[in-house]
Amino acid sequence: MSQWLLNVRLETGEQLHEDGSIQTTTDLFHIEINAAGQIAQMTPADAAFQPENAKDMQGQLALPAFKEMHNHLDKTYLSLPWKACRTVSGLEERLHYESLELSALADNCEQRASAMIEKILGFGSNHIRTHVNIDPYIGLKNLEGVLAALNKYKDYVTADVIAFPQHGLLRDDVPSLLREALRNGATMLGGLDPGGIDRDIEKSLQTTMDIAQEFNVDVDFHLHDNGHLGYYTIDKWLDLVEENGFTRKTDFSHSFSLGDVTVPEQIAMAKRLKEHNVAIMSTVPFNLGRNIPPIDLLTEHGVNVHFGCDGFYDSWSPYGSGDILQKACTFADVTRKITERELRQSLCYITNGVTPLNNEGQMQWPKAGDEASFVFVTSSCSAEAVARPPKKRTLMNKGKFFN
Structure with missing residues (x-):
């Protein structure tokens, strides 16, 4: 059975201002996830669309799920x-x-x-x-x-x-x-x-x-x-x-x-x-x-x-x-990454190279067929999330929410 995530904020591109600064642009989408934990389709958000088995993400930004690539689970004193x-x-x-x-x-x-x-x-x-x-x-x-x-x-x-x-x-x-x-x-x-x-x-x-x-x-x-x-x-x-x-x-x-x-x-x-x-x-x-x-x-x-x-x-x-x-x-x-592009590209080191926008500011993630694995945050864009990491995050792995 498929499920829907409503009102998910995704990065869609960037806007260049006259002063030379760059702003990431975003929009709201509805995302359908199939039973295999993959993205079936994405559509622009529509308030009139109210499918069954849906969760309203209330405009939270979706980032690619992170990858912890060097750890020692056996050594910690935690607990x-x-x-x-x-x-x-x-x-x-x-x-x-x-x-x-x-x-x-x-x-x-x-x-x-x-x-x-x-x-x-x-x-x-x-x-x-x-x-x-x-x-x-x-x-x-x-x-x-x-x-x-x-x-x-x-x-x-x-x-x-x-x-x-x-x-x-x-x-x-x-x-x-x-x-x-x-x-x-x-x-x-x-x-x-x-x-x-x-x-x-x-x-x-x-x-x-x-x-x-x-x-x-x-x-x-x-x-x-x-x-x-x-x-x-x-x-x-x-x-x-x-x-x-x-x-x-x-x-x-x-x-x-x-x-x-x-x-x-x-x-x-x-x-x-x-x-x-x-x-x-x-x-x-x-x-x-x-x-x-x-x-x-x-x-x-x-x-x-x-x-x-x-x-x-x-x-x-x-x-x-x-x-x-x-x-x-x-x-x-x-390393003094202070611009919009530098900050958002720094995300690649913790996502196995996946970033919502490419180096030219064009949308490349997510798309239909991708694994439905996300981190949902209240940040306005990935550059803000890198510069000012939000404390509250929600992980979805292959269509399943953790906690």
Whole structure:
């Protein structure tokens, strides 16, 4: 049975004023959604049209549903009593302290992951890419908890579940554990700092390649290593992709090293990333002591960049909310995106590239046949939503409202 959404505000174009400023234009539409969760048709709003099985959206703006593309559902302390973090001297010490609490937290992983999923859904994301610890301390316990939590919300969210060697790939029986995880529900393979953590870039990358090809899965590397160490790691992986004829997709999360090297080196790497369809997953961690990838440069060279909130409220940080729209706002603010076009195009980093208007200001979303997945807000346009994220949002996933 189909349903109707009445009086939905959609962006339809833009108006150029004499002073050179641009204003996004919008109009109200009625949208029919079929039983398969797709848009059947869209018609200009008509007050006289009162179909059965209809919900009046009262002029709320529809945005494409958001995508949370870097997260750790298994790590959060959400639903547990307050707990701040310990001071550490570096990444390895942070990993050590995390390892001490893994077993204690594993038993309530489903509960904690569920609390995090609800936060993420409430902020408007209908897809989560989550890395899940697979290590000698807990084996596959976190994977089991995360999969159970995701299954409870399967009507509202899809997920990439990454088997992630958080405490190093080249130790104990981690490679065999990763293989077991991929046989038991994990959909992607992760990697972590082949230089800084595994201390053997070539062996770590080759082991990752062997497992990825064995299971025919995509790969997402956490790459914190700075400067030319991280740059070399990316370059070496792309060499392996070519040498092994690797046809699955690769993504690099964080990739701080791309912000440390010269502009010519950034451009050279951007061209290689584009050639191999490699995306960069950034958590936009703007602070005074960290360079991040050159997101604008990568975008200009055709490299796909996606944002994620990372883990939040866990042994790594007491901060974070799961609000991916706030990440887009932070990026736009720090990089001085202040015009209508700049702001609304910044939405692409949290929607898998989908924006209501194209670069020329022409309407391109939504249309008949599209998945009926929206975030409804009271903002006047997507530029305003990015610059001033509204607190109240309503998610619809494939025709089903969350809450």
